[in-house]
Amino acid sequence: MQSISDPSLKRYTIAGLIFVLITGTLAHFAYEWSGCNRLLGLFFPVSESTWEHMKLVFFPLLLYSLFMTHKLKDSYPCIRCSLMCGIITGTFLIPVIFYTYSGILGRNYMFLDIATFTVSVIAAFAVIYRLTGKCTYNGKCIPLVTVLLTITVAVMFAGFVVFTYAPPQLGIFEKPAETTAGSFKSLFFNYS
Template sequence: MELKMCQVIGALFTIIAGTLLHFVYKWTGQNIFVSFFAPVNESTWEHLKLLITPILLFAIGEYILGGKEIINFVPVKLLSIVAGMLTIVVSFYTYVGIVGNHYLWADIATFILGVIVAYGLSYSLLGTSYFTSLSARQYAWIGLVILMGCMILFTWSPPTIGLFKEPSTTALKP
């Protein structure tokens, strides 16, 4: 399949699967295994799973269907996930800092923006000579393991900073 079309399909898959994933933990009766990849509360960190999990699932399919032939596939996918995560975090806290509250429509928009950034970066870097070195590929696998470990660890033992706290139901005050 053409790279561009594959990334568009991946973005659509991520938006749909990420939206559904928002409810999976509750639907499964708060299954501990599901908590590893689906959000368990309304914190920004937990909502990053809505991006991470579907991108990883789609990337596994891409890898099996030909991604393993692309030498920089794993580093690019890791960088794409991180770029999407950063986009969500920065855009969320920027708009909340400006308006003093968060809104569902804007939260959804930050998620979609993160997905677009992730797949846009993936499209622009896959097949280039960037991140093709052996060390880049090794570090990417290590980075994926660390990311997955953080998803699990920080769900059950979150650091005490705002990223890991559920937002207040009242307006945020400066």
């Protein structure tokens, strides 16, 4: 197992950060650019809802995680767990930051939405980098933790696929302008 100061971990972390920032940004427009292709809509945002914007972190980071796991699994046995923790952290920071700032300010602002995405990606890779370099259980992730993280990421994946075209009647699945912006109630209740 390498140390956290290993240049390959830093290099792949920085490359991943750049990859996810670029692909996540492009993903914001991919559905529209595709002529609203329903298959692509499963992986790219189909609306301006907070839920759909969580895809901007989830899918690019999931894709990069496959690459990073392949490259670093021998040197860092905990890489899979670290990557799944990063995926979960980055994805869920989108609604946490969005609803916090828009609740405080009473509305959302595009530049803060962009900052929310950027901070979420940076936080995801910070988690990945720190956890990867700090393996504990005999150089491997604890098996139960691995199972729980895998189930969580799989449920998130399924949720994005299922709720893209059949969203529940909850505020997080609607455009922020259609709900009471930033209100905790708007996260869970439909005001239409």
